[in-house]
Amino acid sequence: MATGAAGPSRRKERLDRGIKVRTEGIYALTSWREMGYLLAPRSLLILGLLVLPLLVGEYWQRVICQAGVYALLALTFDFLAEYVGLICLGGAFFVGCGGYVSGLLNHYFEWPPCVTIPVATVVGAAISTLVLLPCLRLRGVYFAIVSFMFPLLTVYILIALNIFGGTEGISALSTLPNIWFDQYIVLAAAIIALFAMRRLVSEDIGLIFRSIKDNDQAVRASGISITLYKTKAVFIGSLIGCFSGAYLSHQYGWLGISLFAMDFSILPIAAAAMGGMGSLVGPVIGAFLLTPLSEALRGFGQLRVVLYCLILIGFIVYKPEGLMNYLQRKYHQFEQWKEV
């Protein structure tokens, strides 16, 4: 590892804590301490998220809803980028698809939100998967480029054809009952999505996803269709994204082209970079740190975009592991200086 200020004569040694090694096996149940070691961080996160709405005022409760949406998107980005190798710069596309599907169902058929949100989640995910299907043969930079273009181009198309309300959007959709419901539904979704995702990536299918990321030719050589699995991964990712879109359109009671706005693509990425890519929980926490920050800077107008871009570059260049991976390392390992 990195050498300290003292020069090359010593290095930092990192060792796993004994308790970590023990709790990884079945011995976890032998003592309260070890169970606590496993449960503490998880329950801290869940409790923290659930208590959060009780601690703040009306204005910041709206911010929590927004942070929840960004957390879901950041989770999608992290899953697709770090576990499947698809760098999706177009998170806004998922939001837009979900939002438009649920909003339109609500507007034209007058279905209530409790129907439109689940329907939009699935249908929107199917649509976005179908649209992204031709690009799934690409990878790395190529996929990033194409996925980046989709939300922007969809906006141009919506304006050009002047369909679904054109530039002005459709207002007066039915909204969710109250602010408490707003917050808890998105927080619950974030928690469920997070733990479901953690479970998913350690299943067999997660193994295939990761091997597609690492060496897709080898996966192909094993007789597994990588396009099929990439399609599955994109569908799973866009389920989460489309849910947040559908939720947003009902939370605002409005749908419009700003559902495809760049904010939904960039802020989640910044959150993921800040929270620690690849840890799944990092992006969620990053979103809950970054959204209030950017909200507090709302008075500065465009300066906040500049600012979170700076944070993004700062983390990517100087702390590429992100906050969460750093904290996890501190929690699981102890460090000591060692003479070389």
Add this chain to the structure above:
Amino acid sequence: MNIIFYGVVNSVSFALVAMGFTLVYGVSRLPNFAHGALYVLVGFLTWSFANDFNLPYPLAILISLCLSAVIGAVIYRLVLIRLRGLPTSEIIASFAFGLIILEGLRLQGIGGFKGFIGPFYVLPPFIDAKIRLFGVLMDVQRLLIVGVGLALVLLLWLFTHYTKIGLSLRAIAQDEQAAMMLGVDSDRVAMVSLAIGSALAGLAGVMVLPLGNVTAEAGYRVLINALAVCIIGGLGSWAGALLASSVLGFAMIISTSLFGALWESVVLVGTIILILIFKPSGLLGKQKELEERV
């Protein structure tokens, strides 16, 4: 006749816009997502130099092009050099840099900086005149775009085939390891390529922007166009980029004259999706096909 002329003009402006991006990517495998931002930035700087500092117009252009090259080099030195080989980080970091420039241009009232408010920023064309060619009324600026674009293609070809730096650019593009063994400094070459690419983005800016206003939105539009050309032509392939820009240029002009201007973006998306379905590596993209795409 109209379609042919405007198609050519449109194709060349596509090529101008895409050239910088494809040069950088072809040489150093660095996707410069700040491309569109530099395009707008040079337009803005030129305007400021010409109007706020009262510099003569050609000098203003020259200074802002140099500045753009310097910014490109700085992006590489400060940020991208630490991230080489990590495509996710490269894309995100360069895109974030572009966003900083574009959104920074919209800042208002900080330190007396006016930023973009309204359609006030119009670059003057080099020669403000219109001439009639084979019965088609054309302004000279459009003809200049064609001239400069073609000259630039020729110059770049000469540059990469007959100068030392140009040859080292190509060497790195073809085989980085072998080139490094022969004493080509990969980092230096990447920096040079990024500087040249940024200057090219700026040049496209000062050539094309006089046809409209300088706005921050143009940056995103330009980035999309450049990316579309590269996707369709095959990333990193120059001939492909030229071919793709003429395909796109003509397709857009034809669709505009048949269905109206709003269909442009539909055509763009349609072409991209068709190409991806039938020829995922782009029209002429053969380089390392198996490694990069499946």
